[in-house]
Amino acid sequence: MKFFADTADTKDIADLAATGLLDGVTTNPSLIAKAGRDFMEVTKEICGLTDGPVSAEVIALDHATMMKEAEVLRKIADNVCIKVPLTVDGLKTCKALTSDGTMVNVTLCFSANQALLAAKAGATFVSPFVGRHDDNGFDGMDLIEDIRLIYDNYGFQTEILAASIRHVTHVLQCAKIGADVMTAPPAVIRALFNHVLTDKGIEGFLKDWAGTGQTILR
Numbered sequence: 001m002k003f004f005a006d007t008a009d010t011k012d013i014a015d016l017a018a019t020g021l022l023d024g025v026t027t028n029p030s031l032i033a034k035a036g037r038d039f040m041e042v043t044k045e046i047c048g049l050t051d052g053p054v055s056a057e058v059i060a061l062d063h064a065t066m067m068k069e070a071e072v073l074r075k076i077a078d079n080v081c082i083k084v085p086l087t088v089d090g091l092k093t094c095k096a097l098t099s100d101g102t103m104v105n106v107t108l109c110f111s112a113n114q115a116l117l118a119a120k121a122g123a124t125f126v127s128p129f130v131g132r133h134d135d136n137g138f139d140g141m142d143l144i145e146d147i148r149l150i151y152d153n154y155g156f157q158t159e160i161l162a163a164s165i166r167h168v169t170h171v172l173q174c175a176k177i178g179a180d181v182m183t184a185p186p187a188v189i190r191a192l193f194n195h196v197l198t199d200k201g202i203e204g205f206l207k208d209w210a211g212t213g214q215t216i217l218r
Contacts, residue, residue, distance in 0.1 A: 024052030
């Protein structure tokens with residue numbers, strides 16, 4: 001499963017990229033606003049921090065203006081992935097862009113039927129929102145399972161990009177179901193490292209090593 005960071009914080013992105021674990025980045029208008037920086041400037045910087053796809057979202061709601069915005073965004077870097085909403089106009093834009101060789105992430109997916117439409121429109125990625133689905137009384141993992149089944153039934157190449165990941169259990173469940181990608185805040189990705197027995201083991205090793213009075217660097 002690919003790991004994308006869901007953030008516009010370039011320091012966090014650079015830090016995660018240094019681990020070799022980062023396969024891409026997703027942004028949205030809210031994350032850009034939180035970063036407090038110029039949209040074009042920060043997107044270009046992010047594209048330089050990873051070789052993987054960097055999702056940059058259009059703001060327009062009509063197809064014609066989406067296409068104009070996409071034309072500006074895809075000139076930022078070769079690894080820009082245009083992010084469009086799962087609407088009729090969004091899917092028109094998706095079809096036009098993917099037919100031209102541009103990566104497209106169709107976002108705000110909340111049903112398997114919507115995911116089916118995105119795949120038929122040629123989406124590179126579809127982003128079902130796991131956490132928000134849970135918030136509204138549904139099971140986000142059931143949604144991932146349904147999409148995986150449908151895509152496998154028909155051999156769709158669209159990758160399932162599990163979004164709105166809230167905690168490490170979401171990551172594990174998505175991996176077990178077979179999501180192609182998960183995108184999560186940097187704090188969730190870092191939490192994957194944590195285990196009390198790992199911490200305890202390191203503590204014991206250091207204690208025993210200190211008792212030897214030795215050093216590796218001399």
